[in-house]
Amino acid sequence: MAGNLKRPSPMYKQLADQLAEAIASGELEPGVPLPSETKLMQEYGVSRPTVRSAVAELRTMGLVDSEQGRGSFVRNQDAAPSVTLARTLRRSGKRFEAESAFSAIESPTITRTHITGAAAALLERDEEAAFAVERLLSDPVTGARYAHRTVIPLDVAEAVPQLAERPDAELTEIYATLTEAGHALTWQESVTARAPLPDERAALGVSDGAPVLVSRRVTYSGDDRPLLLEELRASAAHTQLTFRITPEKAPTRRRAGSV
Amino acid sequence: MAGNLKRPSPMYKQLADQLAEAIASGELEPGVPLPSETKLMQEYGVSRPTVRSAVAELRTMGLVDSEQGRGSFVRNQDAAPSVTLARTLRRSGKRFEAESAFSAIESPTITRTHITGAAAALLERDEEAAFAVERLLSDPVTGARYAHRTVIPLDVAEAVPQLAERPDAELTEIYATLTEAGHALTWQESVTARAPLPDERAALGVSDGAPVLVSRRVTYSGDDRPLLLEELRASAAHTQLTFRITPEKAPTRRRAGSV
DNA sequence: TATCATTTGTTCGTATGTATC
């Protein structure tokens, strides 16, 4: 980790890259502090703002955590994927069971809303009324927190009285209820990630630079009519989601270059 | 959007919050530029560094994109999940087909490596030798780019000669080969996300503040012996992954509080 | 084509606040 920075490519980025490489190579181990800002200024012959920009880069890359009065510490990334949430369902007859178990931090809140945004596209309903059930959950082992939200369109709730009465029933119960109501259920889950919103940082305990995983599961009647939506949000630093891939038995259509 | 900032809570954060709120409320619509840094300095009576810190916050929140010489523009978040990659397999007899098709940007590169890190855990092999096949792919419609990596442990390749000869065959071919070799294949995919590394920014075209989705698919023989690993990386700003959830037929064990 | 005003990007310097040890 010597002290030579050429131009161009901003000096703060070069410094960030060098530090990132030192972290990746293990030269700077998790838990140990970076050299202080003053040291880095002297070592590399750059000014304070340049050093601070470099360290800020490392923070947004999720490589270090800075603590006022102490230092900037290399984050332990091996301990990163700690919690694995299996997004699998088990079924026996008309009963369902979810693979991953949570404990609720607060009791669920039920509200009446309208379906907008991503939910509208997935439920194929725009601006229609719906029940929304919000839960704040935590993993019983690690204490990691999750936000869970269920959206039940009003037309679905009206067709199945038990849903309207207890929209906050457990999801496995709801699946059973819908099955008894004659629906042949199928599910599709879609996963993406984004930077946390300000309120999510606190609620989900998202560490600096870590994204939020957003997973949305749609329950269909048959293969195509959306009945309800679940949305799960979690800090990606603590969580990975797993899916069992089951090949569909379907006629082969030719396609080129797929991987 | 008036100009009153109290202390404490850093002024740059207050300014960032006010701008974020203006974006959330629709006062600042997607595509329109924020007031210029000079304007914001005057409006709020703060210095240029303070304004720049605030805008930097918005960038890492993924709310705006800044372009030198032009301005900082509110990002269109509705157009965010543009590309949907279905992580589903289809099967007919011993033939397989992937749902999502890509076109290769470069021809695959084959290297000999050792299995470490997340791959070691998933393949249940530590430091063992393996083929690694790297591909840079793109979506034929949108042009979005993906990095794909296949890891084939050497013991698997040696047991199935076709793999050792052409480790860079298409995955569906490899699945077929393994099936013909007598393996009953199953798959498990795990998804997480993280901030992009410096080289990924360029290779995957990751916009500022957007995380990278990392999805790893393990192919098992039977239910438990890992044969090979695929790793797919993509910018979460452009991509969502979809999974078909197929309930497993299994005896019901009781569990509390699952959602 | 060349110039110029505007806008963001980079880098320096300096001062002060605040948490930690």
Added chain:
DNA sequence: CGATACATACGAACAAATGAT
């Protein structure tokens, strides 16, 4: 209490990209 560390905020200058003149 004092030394050290990061956090915030100011001012200033120049670079680089853009778009219009």
